[in-house]
Amino acid sequence: MKILVTVKEVAEAADDFEIEGTDIGEQYLEYDLNEWDDYAVEAAVQLSETYDDVEVVSATIGPERAEETIRMALAKGVDRSIRVWDDDxxxxxxDVAAKTRLFAAVVEEEDPDLVLSGVQAADDGFGATGVSLADEIGFDWAAVVNDLETEDDLSMAHVHRELEGGIEELTDVDFPAVLTIQTGLNEPRYASLRGIRQAQSKEIAEFGLADLGLDADAVASPISRTGMYEPETESDATYLDGAADEQAGQLADVLREKGVVSE
Amino acid sequence: MSDVLAVADHRRGAVRDVSFEIVRAGRELADDLDGDLHLAVIAGDVDAFADRLSLAGVDAIHTVEAGEEFNHDLYAGATAALFEELAPTAVLMPNSVNGLDYAPAVANRLDLPLVADAVDLAYDDGLEATREMYGSKVETTVEVSEEPFAVTVRGGEWAALEERADVPVEAFEYEFDESASGARVQGFEEVGAGDVDIADAEFLVSVGRGIEEEENLELIEELVEVTGATMSSSRPIVDNGWLPKNRQVGQSGKQVTPDVYLAIGISGAVQHVAGMKGAETIIAINTDPNAPIFDIADYGIVGDLFDVVPALIEEFE
Known part of the structure; x- marks a missing residue:
């Protein structure tokens, strides 16, 4: 069995930042493995530990800088990686359609039985690529999975989809499938020193559009970002100021006044 | 004609709030486009749902009677078939958990550009959508240069449209065999039952990512003990396994409406706020003065919880 995990390196903005053009200034951004993808990687690695002959391959669309994040996934147990990037x-x-075309080409190349992706990316939060990909490649799918059990013959999975308001939907999904993974599915491991050492010798294959049988049309998008701004703050909170003990004193007064503290 | 097709959301026999909001968003967009608003109601007791959604501003309701509950193959297939029939300029779907499960498939198979999780829409010679990025720290505008297009709309951003009207209802024939679907719903499970129901509490002390380490939860436990409060949390604490699921406040957890909600180290992401904005008094302690939790707080303390909470415990000891 082969599992393909999509892994995105996402940018997180510092508390204090400035917008330059249509994005946050590069100096205010820190890059890391997307939190949802961390759970997807863990799910894939756990499956490879449970069953014999499971290969876990990660796929990333991202610049050379992303290799640090990809190495982290390799250190956690991913067997090898693909990074898609070129000048085009x-x-x-x-947009979602362009990412779908790129990942669909990777799927064609790798022929996985299962694709795991995070529900969404922490930075742009479209939350659409996994299901779009499933539809494109003709796999079955389930979105927002927070519990995953596989049949031992790896023909299907019993999943829970986390709906709103503390309700979970129990769904059976046939393989091959794409599952989009919600946080909390498992406990993502930290990379061990041994894992980090091993990751250094694992393969990160680079693919450009031509290597995937695509051209620049594949990444053309009718959606463009035209502006970015900080939302106006709507706060009309009463701020309790002073040193910590003064703040605590005022807060205690508020709580007593509201009558919620039993003394 | 430049029509809008919107798809309603319902679950276990009840129309979900976002359906009334998507009607508002769809009506506004249809006005900008000078077209009609079509509303699709798919699966379950469609006649009852259509009656519930007979709202002023909807020009036609299309019911698809197939299956009992949500199934993404049904929703994607029926929405795509309605699109072919009606040839609208815009397809609006909810950015609910079920929306996440079918809207991208609709966009993909119809080859439509998809703008996900929009919080505002404007149309003037093309769609301009507003959406958030970087965990709600910024808003962005995106323009779509192609038509038709697909959009998923975030819940709670448009005011619900409630005014009733007589809307023509047409049954739309769509063949669907759920047993042939590769993803089959087996049932539902309520999670988060357990020792306490945080929805009953008058005073919730709620803890978030700012607590940093599991052992630091002792500090919050101590505060809860001396004040007689009930402890709840934001999502990361439950994801980490530090508190059980029944303590989670937010979109996927519990909705709470206590007299006082004290948020400690919680930034106030939209999914969390959805679960607690109905609290009578909201108090927030956070080191980041720009944290969105302060936008909805009645009282704010900009400070380090590891300084403020011990001092607060002393007040009540």
Whole structure:
């Protein structure tokens, strides 16, 4: 069995930041493995530990900088990685359809039985690529999975989809499938020192559009970002100021006044 | 004609709030486009749902009677078939958990550009959508240069449209065999039952990512003990396994309406706020003065919880 995990390196903005053009200034951004993808990687690695002959391959669309994040996934137990990038991809404003085309080409190349992706990316939060990909490649799918059990013959999975308001939907999904993974599915491991050492010798294959049988049209997008701004603050909170003990004193007064503290 | 097709959301026999909001968003967009608003109602007791959604501003309701509950193959297939029939300029779907499970498939098979999780829409010679990025720290505008297009709309961003009207209802024939679907719903499970129901509490002390380590929860436990409060939390604490699921406040957890909600180290992501904005008094302690939790707080303390909470415990000891 082969599992393909999509892994995105996402940017997180510092508490204090400035917008430059249509994005946050590069100096205010820190890059890390997307939190949802961390759970997807863990799910894939656990399956490879449970069953014999499971290969876990990660796929990333991202620049060379992303290799640090990819190494982290390799250190956690991913067997090898694919990184899709070239000048045309770099120049594009990738929308869901473009990412779908790129990952579909990777799927064609790798022929996985199961694709795991995070529900969404922490930075742009479209939350759409996994299901779009499933539809494109003709796999079955389930979105927002927070519990996963596989049949031992790996023909299907019993999943829980986390709906709103503390309700979970119990769904059976046939393989091959794409599952989009919600946080909390498992406990993502930390990379061990041994894992980090091993990751250094694992393969990160680079693919450009031509290597995937695509051209620049594949990353053309009719959606473009035209503006970014900080939302106006709507706060009309009464701020309790002073040193910590003064703040605590005022807060205690508020709580007593509201009559919620039993003394 | 430049029509809008919107798809209603319902679950276990009840129309979900976002359906009334998507009607508002769809009506506004249809006005901008000078077209009609079509509303699709798929699966379950469609006649009852259509009656519930007979709202002023909806020009036609299309019911698809197939299956009992949500199934993404049904929703994606029926929405795509309605699209082919009606040839609208815009397809609006909810950015609910079920929306996440079928809207991208609709966009993909119809080859439509997809703008996900929109919080505002404007149309003037093309769609301009507003959406958030970087965990709600910024808003962005995106323009779509192609038509038709698909959009998923975030719940709670448009005011519900409630005014009733007589809307023509048409049954739309769509063949669907759920047993042939590769993803089959087996049932539902309520999670988060357990020792306490945080929805009953008058005073909730709620803890978030700012607590940093599991052992630091002792500090909050102590505060809860001296004040007689009930402890709840935001999502990361439950994801980490530090508190059981029945303590989670938010979109996927519990909705709470206590007299006082004291948020400690919680930034106030939209999914969390959805679960607690109905609290009578909201108090927030956070080191980041720009944290969105302060936007909805009645009282704010900008400070380090590891300084403020011990001092607060002393007040009540």
């Amino acid at each position: 991809v770099a120049a594009a404003d990738l």
